Amino acid sequence: xALNFPFTAIVSQxxxxxxxxxxxxxPLIGGVLIFGDRGxxxxxxxxxxxALLPTMKSIVGCQYxxxxxxxxxxxxxxxxxxxxxxLKTESIPVPVVDLPLGATEDRVVxxxxxxxALTQGIKTFExxxxxxxxxxxxxxxxxxxxxxxxxxxxxxVAASGENIIEREGLSIRHPARFVLIGSGNPEEGELRPxxxxxxxxxxxxxxxxxxxxxxxxxxxxxxxxxxxERFIAKWQKVEDDFKQKIIKSQKLLDKVEVExxxxxxxxxxxxxxxxxxxxxxxxLLRGVRALAAFEGKKKANLNHLKKIAxxxxxxxxxxxxxxxxxxxxxxDRAMQEFFATAAK
Numbered sequence: 001x002a003l004n005f006p007f008t009a010i011v012s013q014x015x016x017x018x019x020x021x022x023x024x025x026x027p028l029i030g031g032v033l034i035f036g037d038r039g040x041x042x043x044x045x046x047x048x049x050x051a052l053l054p055t056m057k058s059i060v061g062c063q064y065x066x067x068x069x070x071x072x073x074x075x076x077x078x079x080x081x082x083x084x085x086x087l088k089t090e091s092i093p094v095p096v097v098d099l100p101l102g103a104t105e106d107r108v109v110x111x112x113x114x115x116x117a118l119t120q121g122i123k124t125f126e127x128x129x130x131x132x133x134x135x136x137x138x139x140x141x142x143x144x145x146x147x148x149x150x151x152x153x154x155x156x157v158a159a160s161g162e163n164i165i166e167r168e169g170l171s172i173r174h175p176a177r178f179v180l181i182g183s184g185n186p187e188e189g190e191l192r193p194x195x196x197x198x199x200x201x202x203x204x205x206x207x208x209x210x211x212x213x214x215x216x217x218x219x220x221x222x223x224x225x226x227x228x229e230r231f232i233a234k235w236q237k238v239e240d241d242f243k244q245k246i247i248k249s250q251k252l253l254d255k256v257e258v259e260x261x262x263x264x265x266x267x268x269x270x271x272x273x274x275x276x277x278x279x280x281x282x283x284l285l286r287g288v289r290a291l292a293a294f295e296g297k298k299k300a301n302l303n304h305l306k307k308i309a310x311x312x313x314x315x316x317x318x319x320x321x322x323x324x325x326x327x328x329x330x331x332d333r334a335m336q337e338f339f340a341t342a343a344k
Contacts, residue, residue: 003228006235007048008242011217012208013041018291019201019311020049023179025249026290029283030200031180033143033191033315040205041217042183046096046139049181052243053094054250056135060088063127064134064174065095074174095136097129097178101145108150109165110172125172130163133178143182144191151195154180158198200283202315249293256289258300266305272338273331275316283312309335 010017019032034042058065064074068089073081080087099108110128129138140146146154157163163176180198184191196202208214224231266284273280287308288300295304314331 008238015203022290033199033202034183036205050096055091097133130176138178144184144189201311252293
């Protein structure tokens with residue numbers, strides 16, 4: 001099993017770490033898109049996520065790790081339940097699944113188990129990556145280079161929360177609810193708008209300009225590569241504390257109050273920025289609630305909104321052919337204009 005660099009040992013990249021953390025507190029935020037320079041720790045940060053996630057309850061033997069408390073079970077678990085069988089449960093790690101860039105459609109959605117079909121004459125479904133990612137996280141590196149037919153497939157599944165396979169004599173429907181996390185380099189190609197809209201938060205990462213930070217990054221990476229076990233053990237206490245903070249935030253989440261006045265500001269901000277649809281407002285609502293919970297507060301405030309807005313709205317801005325500045329710069333400028341006008 002590969003050893004991952006500890007999340008809390010990652011230097012700088014505050015916005016990226018915050019966005020990922022908020023999605024662990026409230027998966028309904030809708031995932032994170034991370035664009036930026038090569039070698040800035042995007043993949044390292046995302047792969048370190050698994051160690052932070054608390055375990056989840058699952059039905060023993062279920063290949064989709066169904067939640068025993070859910071009303072929506074896979075067909076196999078539903079059949080067992082209808083037959084009066086007792087569904088045993090276990091605690092398992094929350095799945096964090098990589099979707100490789102060259103993955104075939106069969107590998108992603110699942111297909112007929114050829115080996116069993118040839119040796120035993122039995123038509124059996126072999127689950128794909130979407131089944132493995134159910135109730136967890138699906139990570140796509142270089143998401144902007146993903147083939148169009150896979151993008152279409154992921155958009156459909158992300159919208160419905162179900163994976164439907166009708167092929168090779170198989171008719172399978174199974175739950176496929178996951179948090180989508182993507183990373184990429186914008187110089188290598190843009191992401192289709194339909195896919196872009198499926199991400200709740202987005203952030204742009206840059207190579208750190210502070211030389212002390214750069215030196216510290218190099219030192220920590222070198223220390224990890226020379227002796228991963230010792231480095232992980234060194235950061236274990238900090239990792240455990242951070243994990244407990246996430247668990248506390250998850251428990252506090254539903255108690256956080258978001259007043260109508262704050263929601264009104266959020267909707268006016270979205271209108272000022274010209275974002276399409278209402279996903280921007282919904283993401284702002286969930287984001288400020290998760291951030292307040294992370295800070296241990298039971299009431300969200302304007303500072304939470306200002307902190308979340310660039311993450312939730314940066315990728316929802318309409319393209320301006322006369323403005324070649326980054327989305328981060330555009331949203332900062334628009335927010336300054338909006339709050340300056342609102343203060344008058």
